[in-house]
Amino acid sequence: MNRYIKIKKLAVGVIASLLLLSTQSFAAQQGHLKVTSKAQKMIVVNNNGQKAYKFVPATKILPGELVQYNTYFQNIGNQPANNINIVNPIPKHTVYLPNSAQGKNTNIVFSVDGGKHYGKAGTLKVRDKTGKIVPARPSDYTHIQWRYNGNLAPNVQQAVAFRVRLL
Amino acid sequence: MPQTPHTFASNSIIEKIAHTVVHTKTVIATAVCLLYLGSPSMAIAQGVNAGTEIQNIATVTYEIAGEDQSPIESTPVGNSNPGVGNGSPTMFRVDRKIDLTVTGNNDANVVPGETQSEVTFTLTNEGNDTQEFTLTPEAAVVSDDFDPANCSYEVTAISGTPLPGVVIPTTGNILLGPDQQASIAVTCDIPVVSGGSLLSSGDTSLISLTAQAVKNSDDSMTTETSGVDTAENIETVFADDQGTDDANRDASHSARRTYLVSVSATPPTLSIEKSIVSFLDTNGGTTKTSGTEVTYKILVTSSGTGSINNVEITDPTPANMTYKPSSIILNSTNQSDANDVADNTDFGISIANTATIKLGNITAGSTQEIQLTYTIN
Structure with missing residues (x-):
């Protein structure tokens, strides 16, 4: 009888640890960074005769209007993160606004082939309608990549941004 | 171990220079080999259709202590769950722009008593949704010499392929997709006498045509959205200009044409x-x-x-x-x-x-x- 109880206890223990194991493997994993993408609509306003932008929530947007995307990345781990790369495809139905990609401490490169290859703005080439190789325009960009220089210390948050026009 | 040659993680100046050289070489190689066939997706002139979802996801890759980590995709509120497919798009829906233009085309030279004299107009849907439009000719325009009578209209042609259910010609409302145009003939009878005297050469009558967007592609009525805007909903925004006989941003537009009377020197x-x-x-x-x-x-x-x-x-x-x-x-x-x-x-x-x-x-x-x-x- 005692032996049976022991076996039973053992079985329960095994099942319990298996359950624990499976729970761990199915639970949402925690990475070291938290990544957030926010969209804001840009409105041109007159600021004492100067053209300025005002940012409002991206709730009412019509064709032709401008949207700024901010990508926040925060180190939520306890070790510094390095070699950070942020890749953002230009959203479908929008076109990249020239010189709008920004990010402190980053090198910014662009792709015109769906993210296969990247190069600095001004170095990329595309074929025009006649098949001739011509310099790419910002509206040809398909992806943006920010290469963050240096370490991102624990708890530190940084952001990169770019702007598009809704087609 | 770094997988990519584009390493900027080092704090050492020498290493930075070395990496910069590598990077520059890559860029040159890239610049030469980049041949992208085809043009980026072309949008129609009036823009993306109302209701289209615009989605954005950023993906971040990084290393911890020199070890590659699983990529993390963005969400609107912040995501730290690594792995492709664990992010969710930051999304907004393209709202409905109501915009239309009526332009006048042909005037008409008429003789007194002429019937069914025709002037023509064009209506263009400059919004980003399919709209049903009403058409209203108006003969009693002030500041002219006489008013024609028995005015009616007919949509005689539309550009492109008619939308399902649209039969041309029609004397009813007209359904137009974004960018689509309708050719409209307005016909009126010209009186012989106006204000007790015979019409004479040089007398003019203005005829106005007003088009109004009344129904959206989802069969809802065309009214401007009020209240709180959301990224998810399709808000309706009136973006039309003022026409000759309508107001700014009223989902209507109008234009005028002229009937010009010419009475011959030897009247019949x-x-x-x-x-x-x-x-x-x-x-x-x-x-x-x-x-x-x-x-x-x-x-x-x-x-x-x-x-x-x-x-x-x-x-x-x-x-x-x-x-x-x-x-x-x-x-x-x-x-x-x-x-x-x-x-x-x-x-x-x-x-x-x-x-x-x-x-x-x-x-x-x-x-x-x-x-x-x-x-x-």
Whole structure:
């Protein structure tokens, strides 16, 4: 009888640890960074005769209007993160606004082939309608990549941004 | 271990320079080999259709202590769950822009009394949703010399492929997709007299056409959205300009055309005379007795220049006589007595016991000859 109880206890223990194991493997994993993408609509306003932008929530947007995307990345781990790369495809139905990609401490490169290859703005080439190789325009960009220089210390948050026009 | 040659993680100046060199080489190589076939997705002129979701996801790769980590995708509120597919797009829906333009095309030179004179307009849907439009011609425009009457419109053609259910021509509302255009003919009757005096050369009448967006592609009524905007909902925004006879941002647009009267220097005149051509009695003679057939000739002559419209000749049966069936001859052509559209001639149908000959519009200077026969009772 005692032996049976022991076996039973053992079985329960095994099942319990298996359950624990499976729970761990199915639970949402925690990475070291938290990544957030926010969209804001840009409105041109007159600021004492100067053209300025005002940012409002991206709730009412019509064709032709401008949207700024901010990508926040925060180190939520306890070790510094390095070699950070942020890749953002230009959203479908929008076109990249020239010189709008920004990010402190980053090198910014662009792709015109769906993210296969990247190069600095001004170095990329595309074929025009006649098949001739011509310099790419910002509206040809398909992806943006920010290469963050240096370490991102624990708890530190940084952001990169770019702007598009809704087609 | 770094997987990518583009390493900027080092703090060492020497390493930075080394990496910069590597990077520059890569860029040169990239610049030469980058051949991208085709053009980026082209949008229609009026922009992305209302309701389209615009989605954005950023993906971050990084290292911890020199070890590659699983990529992390963005979400609108922040995500730290690594792995492709664990992010979610930051999304907004393209809202509905109501925009339209009516332009006037052809004016019309008219003569007093002219009917169904046509001026033309074009309506363009400059919004980003399919809209149903009402069309309203307005003749009573102030600051002109006269007002035409009996105005109506017809959509005579549309650009591109008609949307399902759209049949052209139509005199009803018209459904247009973004960028689609409708050609519209407005016809009115021109009066002879206005304000107690005859129309004269140089008199003008303005005719206005207003189009209004009334229904959206999802069958909802076209009203401007009020209240709190959301990224998820499709808000309706009026973005139309002011037309000649409507306001700014009212889902309507309008334009005007002109009827210009030109009265010829030698106005057309009309004269009519009736004479007897022959008598034919029952014996083949020319006596005027019971049963004798009397054939009359009605001569309609016009002079001057221009045209005379809606000319209609009626000849009541003379007393003590009876109409001889099928005896009407117009310009040597036998006419039927039925009220048909073939010859616009009848007996006793338009008006009882009367011959009616509708000559319609005749050119000044022409002559019309009608013959018909009555029998003495």
